[in-house]
Amino acid sequence: MVALSWLIWLPLLCGALAWTVEKRFQGAGNWITLSGLIGMLLLVLYLGSLGESTLSWDWFARFNIHFALWFDGLALLMVVLTIGLAILALAVSWRDITLHQGFFHFNLMFSIAGIIGVFLAADLFLFFLFWEVMLLPMTALILIWGNENRRYAAIKFFIFTQASSLLMLVAIIALALEHQTQTGQLSFSLSALANLSLDSVLEWWLMLGFFIAFAVKLPMVPLHSWLPDAHTQAPTAGSVLLAGILLKTGAYGLIRIVLPLFPDASMQFAPIAVTLGVLSIIYGALMAYSQTDFKRLVAYSSISHMGFVLLALFSWREVAFQGAILTIVAHGISSAALFSMAGIIQHRIHSRELGDMGGMWANAPKMATVTLIFVMAGIGMPGLANFNGELLTLLGSYQTFPTHTIVAALGIIWSAVYGLHLFQRAFQGPMNTDISDLHGREVVYTSLLILALFYFGLQPHILLELSADTLNNLLEIAKEHRP
Template sequence: MSDALILNLVLFLPLAGVLALLLVPASNPGAARSLTLAAMVLQFLLTAVLYVHFDSAAPGLQAETRLPWIAGWGVNYQIGLDGYNILLVMLTAFLGPLVVAGSWTAITKDVKLFYAMVFLIQFAMVGTFVAQDLFLFYVFWETMLIPMFLMIGIWGGERRIYATIKFFLYTAFGSILMLAALIYLVWSLYKTTGTVSFAIADILKARLPLDVQTTLLAAFGLSFAIKVPMVPLHTWLPDAHVEAPTTGSVILAGVLLKMGTYGFMKLGFPLFPDATQLYTPLLLVLSVVSIVYGACLALVQNDIKKIIAYSSISHLGYVMLGLLSLEIVGIQGAVIQMVSHGLVAAGLFLMVGMIYERCHSRELAAYGGLAKLIPVYSVFFLILTLASVGLPTTSGFTGEFLALLGAFTSAWPQYQAGHSLPLVVAVTAVSGVVLGALYMLRFALTFLYGPAQAPHHSEAHPLADLNGREKTILAILVVAVFALGLFPDEPMRKTEGAAKAYRSLVMTPRLPAGGAQ
């Protein structure tokens, strides 16, 4: 079986799962759960085969399929793997079975519909990562909105309608701007070359005046910055996380937020290199504001879901910092940080869901002394907390350290040349590490070592510790966190070629002949 065929199976297996769910009786939710878990495990195994086969030394796309779709518009069904997406596709497939297993007992209403939405969003997320045609990318990008909207709106909390509307308005606004910019890009390519093409490789050759690049970067950038999210476009995230079911929060934090940073890396910055260079100081400032402000907001929260939600804003600020450094080590650190945050945030949200199923409260003040009440749960929670803080040997350390190293490596020559802003940004970003330790250790101290208490816990009915299913889920995540932290060399080899290509694209001016503005 060719790698191209395997990649198509990975992409379309969730859609086959949706069709298979139609055959499952509504009176048998257990069968729906089992079917979904089996399909997700198969998808992960197929993705693992692609990961092993991926040749880091080979240039260009691998496992590529390109077929005419809307020939008159120059639209093709083109998918493939490269150093930009291989780790993120692997992350998406890895989290799939854990998401299903984590929702095993939490979802009791409309079970078939729920898992159909899980399948649909898995299809859209993988499709967004592997799409190599802008039209196809946009279709998958928009498709992601539908299942997440329904997940929050149907299975969410008391304020789910408010959260879904806010989520929809923010993301739809950004998407409309990106669509307009996308159409203009294709039209510009047609004007200059006479060719109508949505292929990303073709559009990367377009030469645009600086003012046009600036406008289009703003359109793409707003869409991606909303998805990251970067301050001040972040306010939809806490509401979405708080009201979403645990599965929705895990998918949102684990994969969906990476769509924004991936969009900047794959499209936003390489498509408009001159505008990116011009506005790098502003983007650096917004990145470090997201790091520090997100950490400060997490520090004062009492809702345990909001603590993790705001921490995501801070952690993904390091990804932007690494991408903007234009240093190979920083770019690779950004990719590692994307994967690391996906693992750690997914684990923390799963653990919040596990304690919520038992106690039905998300208020930090309602808990204390869980280390005595449920010690196995507490051990896993402390490990993931330390990974979030960036403890050496964990993936959190590897990603943040490399991103910061890239930022300092880039900033020092600029400081010597009289430009102090990049160095100020890099130094300020380090404070995010300190603040991260403060809010996560405050969280753990109260949660695990305060006076022993938990809603619905009593001597007659003690709080139940983790069961076998929950231990297995968390053990798999913890192994992955340490594996990425201790052995980052292999994943970094997979991304090195893409990091070099990204750096070359962003650093090479692409103004029209004569440098027209």
């Protein structure tokens, strides 16, 4: 279906148009970008109403590489999340970006095109291309519009991502050559590669190449150190994209590539992966509590929450898989919401330090109430989206790894500690600063985020129905390969 490709071309065109028009008409870039994102949202909802669809064009015919896209329920879910949080990223930066505004919109939309490409790619070479496309504009967002140590953070982000991407590229080439060995033809198609019969040693090393690349983006301890710096130094829009969407590409890669292509190796590797997931949960929670920087605290909390996804996926249980999907979406919304609040506060008081805040409830009750709801979502309050994901993750993982799951449950307790610590330091106690409350535009998008958290908290079946086919496929693979 040709319309499927417009989910990639449209953000590129709108970004280029915003960059061009902004030079003559200041502020036009915001409206062009917003119009493009709304158009993309309508298009993806239309495609979703048609059901699963595919697109395949010959690209490098000599190497049997295709421009192949695959749109199913899981892809619909991730693309809608991407576009929704892209609109949030635009909203929080509507008036904050004053330097090279047109170029900012170009990089924002270029990054969105790469992310959506990752979620749609059905060819591993194309997947790698989009994986790299995500890297460059996100590095530019940090480097040009970031905070005081933006150069260090941008270079660190680039090196971590690029180094791990090279491992994935080696694994992709080796997998394609193995397909040629077995069938006489190179192939990068996900569906074709899933039918290969791999030697156990080769499967292990190929799985590890992909796993490291996705674990860096997730991120997983000890491959996480780029994240706190990138989040802290990125502009608010960059932090929203990083936490809300880019981290989810790592989890998506595990679901779409690692588990279905390398099931035997993944099951053998599961105890190690689950241990690293639990380590990420506990380490991230403890480090979050020790932070005095608002954005850095939320960044470490993201490491902790994404550890639950790693625990769930490598437990190979239906309920755990469902918990992973719910956690991916819920964390995308709640973490982006908290970073948007951090940006709102930083724009007003020009500081991210909790010590420079305090007592803000008196002057900004709407801001305090909204932040409290986002904090409650982050710590897993029943009725909000995060609770469902963490509950199902623990229930499902306990069937396979009971000891790891009991330790991981401590992360939920610590999330309450650092979450309430954040709120108490920022909004209660003696007043340290005079701050204005939320204005109209901020009330609108924070209210929409609250509605989304409550809606998916009370109606999680919508997310599970969209991802059901993908999860059922993983369960069938588990039945065939579980010892």
